[in-house]
């Protein structure tokens with residue numbers, strides 16, 4: 001599985017200007033190399049994969065974050081992770097059953113862990129958001 | 131490339147009369163209209179989950195999509211609009227999704243075709259409409275004189291220019307449509323961001339008036355009320371806009387049966403909303419003006435093999451981009467289950483997240499989880515909450531959008 005991973009240079013979020021395109025603004029923060037599993041040539045349903053995909057809006061496609069927020073690819077302690085966070089995550093955690101979380105974890109843990117990045121204000125995030 | 135070659139290149143027969151019977155493709159063809167939050171995500175996840183076994187074509191009238199999310203920050207100069215624009219190059223090259231840069235004009239449901247004009251069409255096995263919203267105007271007035279800026283892009287830039295032209299003593303009026311409309315906290319957020327900009331950045335005394343057709347602040351009431359008080363925003367509830375005079379910039383509204391007028395230097399009317407024109411014209415909506423769907427798949431309850439995700443569909447879920455991205459994945463998976471002969475996933479869940487800037491350095495958030503309820507066939511909120519205004523939330527907002535933009539457009 002890991003071997004078949006293809007490294008795809010992620011996201012262009014290409015800047016299309018009207019006239020000059022850069023204006024000194026850059027989307028560099030989002031430009032990273034992200035591994036995305038190869039596209040298969042057949043479809044097999046996977047309930048855990050479907051449920052887990054609802055996390056990607058905040059944690060990145062296939063659980064690989066491109067911001068300071070946590071990656072969840074390779075996560076094998078999902079229930080604990082979900083329940084020890086405050087803020088948005090605390091409310092999200094309340095919305096899922098143990099069975100659903102187990103199904104999500106069963107999918108996520110098989111994905112290769114994303115490289116840990118230096119996350120400067122990561123600790124701040126653990127604290128209450130309010 | 132000539133138009134005909136272009137269609138050939140996509141493997142599409144361009145001329146209605148020239149389709150040979152044997153041209154039926156083996157791979158199922160999924161066609162998606164709309165490359166915003168919903169449509170782009172459906173296309174991407176069909177490919178991630180089924181690869182070459184499915185042929186995916188995305189149609190959008192624009193060369194790039196401008197995100198309404200964060201667009202209020204263009205108004206106060208915190209974001210450049212270029213940072214919110216996403217073209218189709220990655221969608222095409224990375225995921226092998228065909229892209230047609232045209233307006234879809236009508237759907238032939240019987241023959242399963244989407245027409246661009248009287249002649250040119252594309253066939254589909256499954257069709258997804260992720261076409262966003264359209265406006266219900268009170269009367270015929272010019273959006274160039276009274277911008278909505280509720281579909282981001284030129285309208286956002288126009289409103290920004292008009293805000294930058296305001297002077298001391300002017301009145302800025304923003305009107306909030308009747309729910310359901312796109313992004314429940316969005317208008318309250320805009321009032322705050324603009325008031326803060328005028329007061330604290332431009333050092334102007336501009337009267338900011340909010341006319342809300344709803345009977346109260348719909349979401350995050352405490353936070354918005356506090357900010358309104360701080361900025362001295364005049365908030366009027368139950369104020370239904372009945373007429374817009376675009377040459378004198380006078381808005382007429384009705385409050386408790388009394389008709390009143392307000393003259394402004396700048397009018398930002400956010401009109402009431404309905405599903406996009408192609409959804410309405412294809413008779414896929416009901417009396418709500420939005421499209422009823424089976425919420426396990428987003429397939430229309432009116433027409434088979436047509437799916438509607440995002441702001442155009444009818445449900446209890448908010449009309450918002452984050453949740454459109456989640457609905458899109460449920461839809462993509464349901465389409466693949468259907469094409470491959472599997473049962474639908476019976477109890478899908480969606481979630482919504484939304485950060486609202488209240489100034490150039492503070493924000494709140496709002497989040498919820500929804501679950502499919504078999505009994506009522508609707509999405510029930512099973513968890514929800516909001517976070518208070520803070521500068522930390524302002525920074526977190528970009529961690530959120532970074533991943534949401536990536537998961538949708540990258």
Ligand SMILES: Cc1cc2nc3c(=O)[nH]c(=O)nc-3n(C[C@H](O)[C@H](O)[C@H](O)COP(=O)(O)OP(=O)(O)OC[C@H]3O[C@@H](n4cnc5c(N)ncnc54)[C@H](O)[C@@H]3O)c2cc1C
Nearest residue numbers: 164166167168190191198233234262313440441450451452
């Ligand atoms: C100021 C503001 C702030 C917001 N903030 C948030 C937020 O914090 N969080 C959040 O979740 N949501 C937010 N939203 C809401 C969010 O932007 C929308 O809900 C979301 O864009 C809806 O996605 P969609 O796919 O339904 O439609 P859209 O994203 O609008 O995409 C529709 C696409 O369809 C195309 N199209 C339509 N008809 C046709 C046709 N006939 N042929 C070809 N192409 C067609 C359009 O060109 C467009 O690209 C905000 C909105 C605004 C205005």
